[in-house]
Each structure stands twice: as structure tokens, then as C-alpha cells.
Amino acid sequence: MSSGLLAQRAVLVTGGGSGIGRAAALALAREGAKVAISGRRRAEGEETANLIRQAHGEAMFVPADVTRAAEVEALVAKAVAAYGRLDGAFNNAGTSGETARTAECSEENWDRTIGVNLKGVWLCMKYELAQMLRQGGGVIVNNASVAGLVGLRGQPAYSAAKGGVIQLTKTAALEYARMGIRINAVCPGFVATPMTEAYARDHPDFEPWIRKVEPVGRLGTPEEVAAAVVWLFSEASSFVTGHALVVDGGLMAQ
Numbered sequence: 001m002s003s004g005l006l007a008q009r010a011v012l013v014t015g016g017g018s019g020i021g022r023a024a025a026l027a028l029a030r031e032g033a034k035v036a037i038s039g040r041r042r043a044e045g046e047e048t049a050n051l052i053r054q055a056h057g058e059a060m061f062v063p064a065d066v067t068r069a070a071e072v073e074a075l076v077a078k079a080v081a082a083y084g085r086l087d088g089a090f091n092n093a094g095t096s097g098e099t100a101r102t103a104e105c106s107e108e109n110w111d112r113t114i115g116v117n118l119k120g121v122w123l124c125m126k127y128e129l130a131q132m133l134r135q136g137g138g139v140i141v142n143n144a145s146v147a148g149l150v151g152l153r154g155q156p157a158y159s160a161a162k163g164g165v166i167q168l169t170k171t172a173a174l175e176y177a178r179m180g181i182r183i184n185a186v187c188p189g190f191v192a193t194p195m196t197e198a199y200a201r202d203h204p205d206f207e208p209w210i211r212k213v214e215p216v217g218r219l220g221t222p223e224e225v226a227a228a229v230v231w232l233f234s235e236a237s238s239f240v241t242g243h244a245l246v247v248d249g250g251l252m253a254q
């Protein structure tokens with residue numbers, strides 16, 4: 001694809017095999033970007049890449065666990081080897097972890113949830129930034145959550161990690177603002193993805209509760225978050241950096 005807001009840009013999406021990551025990979029490709037899709041699960045990641053190719057876009061899957069530095073370093077290197085540079089990265093991979101109040105949260109759950117959601121984003125940024133500095137610019141979008149802005153009962157590690165992602169985003173945005181690199185976060189509200197579907201299966205009162213607390217009266221769609229990511233990747237947001245963009249149907253306005 002040679003036209004679109006992101007024509008010929010080389011981008012990377014972690015956790016691109018499902019949910020918001022898949023929707024973002026498809027939306028970025030529709031705008032003309034070449035997309036390196038990453039994740040731990042090959043079949044799902046390959047499926048996203050195939051969906052893009054079927055729509056005449058350019059994509060490849062690179063397996064990587066975002067908690068492992070060597071795999072993240074290799075992921076960035078493979079994307080650059082294939083596409084020549086890295087114009088944008090959507091650090092989206094995440095896990096909700098187990099639901100348990102702070103006193104009942106296990107050390108294992110804490111380490112894993114912080115490891116994927118916070119350390120994973122930092123590791124991705126570390127290697128993406130090195131490449132963006134070498135080539136003289138780029139755009140990073142980190143997937144945080146409204147749980148990084150307000151407390152979420154039963155999710156202490158997740159909330160702490162997402163709050164950390166927002167502060168990491170702001171800090172790095174300041175550090176690299178004069179080097180042609182913009183760094184922002186999206187903060188989705190409750191979105192219909194495998195993550196919330198798993199929670200809804202165990203908690204039958206979830207969907208009725210969402211209809212009550214969400215000002216728009218429904219869950220968001222992955223595509224609605226992807227649209228915000230496309231905007232943050234594009235030149236239309238050229239004066240926006242260090243921002244945590246809430247995409248939540250009005251949840252945080254209350």
C-alpha cells in the first residue's frame with residue numbers, strides 16, 4: 001500500500017495476535033504501514049499478518065516474549081533488517097494477572113504482572129529508542145489503561161504497572177523530545193477483547209456492571225482504541241508528546 005496516513009512507515013506492534021494489538025496492526029496497515037507483529041503465540045500472530053497480507057498490506061510475525069531482553073533486542077533487529085528502519089512502535093502486550101486484593105496478591109502474580117506490563121514496556125522502549133536515535137526520529141505509543149489513572153479494586157499489580165507505564169511514557173517523552181521522538185500512551189477503558197471476555201466468563205455481573213458505570217453504556221471496541229493509536233502515530237499529532245490519551249467512553253469524566 002503506497003497511500004494512507006502512514007504510507008511506507010515501518011512499525012512494530014507487540015501482543016499483535018489478539019484484541020487491541022490485532023486491531024491496531026490492521027488499522028496501521030490500512031494506513032499504509034509495514035507492520036512487524038510480535039507476541040509469544042505464533043499461530044495468532046501469523047493470523048494477524050495473514051489478514052494484513054490478504055488486504056494487500058505488508059506484515060510479518062516475529063515471536064518474542066516482552067519480558068526477555070534478548071528476545072526484544074532480536075525483535076527490533078529483525079524488524080529493522082526487514083524494513084530498513086523503525087518509524088513507530090505500539091507497546092501493547094499485557095496481562096491482567098489474577099484478581100486478588102493487595103493483601104492476597106501473591107508474589108508470583110505481582111512479579112509476572114509487573115514483569116509483562118511494566119518491565120516489558122520499558123524493555124521494548126529501550127531497544128526501540130536505540131534504533132530511533134540511530135535513524136533520527138520515531139513515534140512510540142504505550143498501551144496503559146484507565147487503571148493507571150485511578151485504582152482498580154482486586155488488581156493492585158496491574159494498576160501499579162499501568163500507572164508506571166504512564167510515568168515512564170512522560171519521562172521518556174521529556175528525554176527525547178528534542179531528538180525527533182514522540183512518546184505517548186493510550187489509556188483504554190473497558191474494551192471487548194479476550195482479556196475482558198475471560199474476566200466476564202468468571203464474573204457474570206461484569207457486563208451489566210459495565211452498562212451501568214460506562215457513560216456510553218457499553219464496552220469499547222478494539223478498533224476504537226486502534227483509531228487513537230493511528231492518530232498518535234500520524235503527523236496529525238505532531239505537537240503531542242508525553243500525553244496519556246484516555247479512550248474510555250467517558251468513564252474517567254465521572
Ligand SMILES: NC(=O)c1ccc[n+]([C@@H]2O[C@H](COP(=O)([O-])OP(=O)(O)OC[C@H]3O[C@@H](n4cnc5c(N)ncnc54)[C@H](O)[C@@H]3O)[C@@H](O)[C@H]2O)c1
Pocket residue numbers: 014015016017018019020021038039040041064065066067092093094095096116120143144145146187188189190191192193194195196
Ligand atoms: N481490554 C481492556 O479492557 C483493556 C483496557 C485497558 C488496557 N488494556 C490493555 O490493552 C493491551 C492489550 O490487551 P487486550 O485487551 O487486547 O487483551 P489480549 O489478551 O487480547 O492482548 C494481550 C496480548 O499480549 C500478549 N502477551 C501477553 N504476555 C506477553 C508477553 N510476555 N510477551 C509478548 N506478548 C505477550 C498476549 O498473547 C496477547 O496477544 C494490554 O496491555 C492491556 O492491559 C486492555
